[in-house]
Amino acid sequence: MLGEAIIKGMAVTAKNFVGSYVSKDRLPTVQYPEERQTLSEAVRSFPFLVYDGDDWQKGLRCVSCQICEKECPPKCIYIVKSKDKKPDYLGKPQLYPAVFDIDLSVCMSCGICAEVCPFESIMMDQEFELSTTDRFGGLLVHKEQLAKSHQYHLKIRPSEAGPIERRRAQAAAKAKAAAESKATERREPASGLLPPTAGET
Secondary structure (H helix, E strand, C coil): CCCHHHHHHHHHHHHHHHHCCCCHHHCCCCCCCCCCCCCCCCCCCCEEEEECCCCHHHHECCCCCCHHHHHCCCCCEEEEECCCCEECCCCCEECCEEEEEEECCCCCCCCHHHHHCCCCCEEECCCCCCCCCCCCHHHEECHHHHEEEHHHHHHHCHHHHHHHHHHHHHHHHHHHHHHHHHHHHHHCCCCCCCCCCCCCC
8 A cells, every 4th residue: 555654653653642652662762972872782882901910000901912913903002011021810921012002083993903802911991981171182092091901891792701700710810720739849849859968879
């Protein structure tokens, strides 16, 4: 029938209009910023750097491998590798980024940097309220602004961060057990026999 689709569409509109007076589920408008929708776990905005522990400088996971910088399509990541090393969460000396900047005015939130990171140190955030009057300097963020704890990552993406945290905890436990085993071996003598003294035959 001519106009059938229009009639069906208007019926849906009328149903939601009348229903909005009796049911909150029919209200399509959120009174932002007083009211906010619960974001889906899949929502992504811009990258952030993950750190372990309480001190972001000591616990930063990034080892300055620069893979994210090379793979970034708009080339908005800038990294300067450190000249010294610091121990990571396993106690292994690693390089770290002396400079880690991201230009959010160029970033297109593709998430490639998070996908290619072999150390699970860069993840996609859900923060979107980043407007600023400074068009250039205000959107160039440094590592101290990018650093967020692994608890924050676990809060916004539990299904993604949960397996990562368990895997890292297991690796840390294995490394600790191996270190304790080596320390025990160094303390204990190789055998119960004492070496012969001078003059003994």
